[in-house]
Amino acid sequence: DTGVSQDPRHKITKRGQNVTFRCDPISEHNRLYWYRQTLGQGPEFLTYFQNEAQLEKSRLLSDRFSAERPKGSFSTLEIQRTEQGDSAMYLCATSHVHSYEQYFGPGTRLTVT
Amino acid sequence: AQSVAQPEDQVNVAEGNPLTVKCTYSVSGNPYLFWYVQYPNRGLQFLLKYITGDNLVKGSYGFEAEFNKSQTSFHLKKPSALVSDSALYFCAVREVPRGSTLGRLYFGRGTQLTVWP
Numbered sequence: 001d002t003g004v005s006q007d008p009r010h011k012i013t014k015r016g017q018n019v020t021f022r023c024d025p026i027s028e029h030n031r032l033y034w035y036r037q038t039l040g041q042g043p044e045f046l047t048y049f050q051n052e053a054q055l056e057k058s059r060l061l062s063d064r065f066s067a068e069r070p071k072g073s074f075s076t077l078e079i080q081r082t083e084q085g086d087s088a089m090y091l092c093a094t095s096h097v098h099s100y101e102q103y104f105g106p107g108t109r110l111t112v113t
Numbered sequence: 114a115q116s117v118a119q120p121e122d123q124v125n126v127a128e129g130n131p132l133t134v135k136c137t138y139s140v141s142g143n144p145y146l147f148w149y150v151q152y153p154n155r156g157l158q159f160l161l162k163y164i165t166g167d168n169l170v171k172g173s174y175g176f177e178a179e180f181n182k183s184q185t186s187f188h189l190k191k192p193s194a195l196v197s198d199s200a201l202y203f204c205a206v207r208e209v210p211r212g213s214t215l216g217r218l219y220f221g222r223g224t225q226l227t228v229w230p
Contacts, residue, residue, distance in 0.1 A: 004156070031216060042117075042203050042220030043157070056217065091156060095216070100145055100164055100207070102218060104156035 003027075004105035006092050012111045013082055020078045021108045023092030032075050033102060034067055035091040036060065043091055049075060050097070082112045115140045115208050119221035126194050126228055134189040134224045136204030145207040146187040147218065148178055150200045157203060163187060174198070194228045201225050 003026040013019050025032050030051050035043035046065070047057045051072040061067075064082075069075040079086055089109050093102035116139045126132045138144055145164050149157040161172025168180045178189045187204060202225075205218040 033217070035218075040222065042205070042222050043218070044220070045217040048216055058217075093157075101147060101159045101162050102216075103159060104149075106154075106156040 004092055004094050004103055006090075006105040006108050008108055009106060010109045010111075012113065015084060015112055016081055018078065018080045019082060019110065020076055021090055021092075021110075023075045023077070023094075023105060025073065025075075025092075025094035026103060029094035029096050029103070030072065031095045031097060031102075032069055033093040033095075034075070034077050035093065037089040037091055037107070038087075046077075046090075079110075082110075084112045086110060087112045115206060115219045117204050117206050117219055117221035119202075119204055119224045121224050122222070123225045123227065126226070128196050128228050128230050129193050132191050132194045132198070132226065132228070134202050134204075134226060136187045136189065136221060137185050138187060138204070138206045139185065140206055140208040142208045144187075146178070146180060147205040147207070148172065148176070148187075148189050149203045149205060149220075151203065151223070152200050160189070160202075196228050196230055199226055199228045 005024045007022045032049045034046040037043045045058050047067045049069040064080045067077045089107045091107045093104045095102045118137045147162045148160040151157050163170050163180045171177045201223045203223045204221045
């Protein structure tokens with residue numbers, strides 16, 4: 001167990017609905033990343049925080065996606081007006097500023113019907 | 114652009130035999146290289162990394178990887194495979210250009226390793 005937790009583990013939603021996922025990092029890890037993984041592919045980077053500052057966003061992160069890390073601890077990823085193409089596993093990873101490796105949570109599997 | 118290639122979708126090996134999972138990368142700066150393993154319905158687990166120093170790095174569960182700069186490769190190896198090693202393996206690269214704090218990882222598509230008894 002890496003210590004990164006994600007909630008919920010599974011989410012089924014209808015197209016057009018909004019969903020929000022939560023990630024709780026390993027304590028003292030001040031860097032937090034969101035990735036998306038679709039079947040048969042490796043994870044793709046979405047966005048990244050250092051403490052509460054969002055430092056980088058991928059072009060994959062459309063206007064319907066927003067991520068926050070308000071107090072530099074847990075983070076939320078919200079998808080508005082979900083589309084079937086949003087169906088994927090959403091992974092959260094965290095790392096310490098002095099560490100190169102990222103530690104991943106179990107992921108939230110989103111299914112949009 | 115940064116990229117990682119894992120040329121084999123599947124690798125099959127008998128228990129007790131050595132295994133190799135291949136990875137090549139492309140970056141414009143210095144590469145930091147990683148291997149992760151993913152078991153069904155679980156997140157990615159970190160296995161090992163190459164940052165600098167010895168080209169042969171050792172990691173968890175008896176795995177090791179060899180960094181080859183001239184061939185831009187970072188193959189994962191294990192001298193004697195176990196059935197429990199059967200999983201999906203991902204190679205990843207993090208580019209570290211000068212003056213940058215970029216921390217994103219670029220992953221390959223993964224290689225499914227099956228070790229049969």
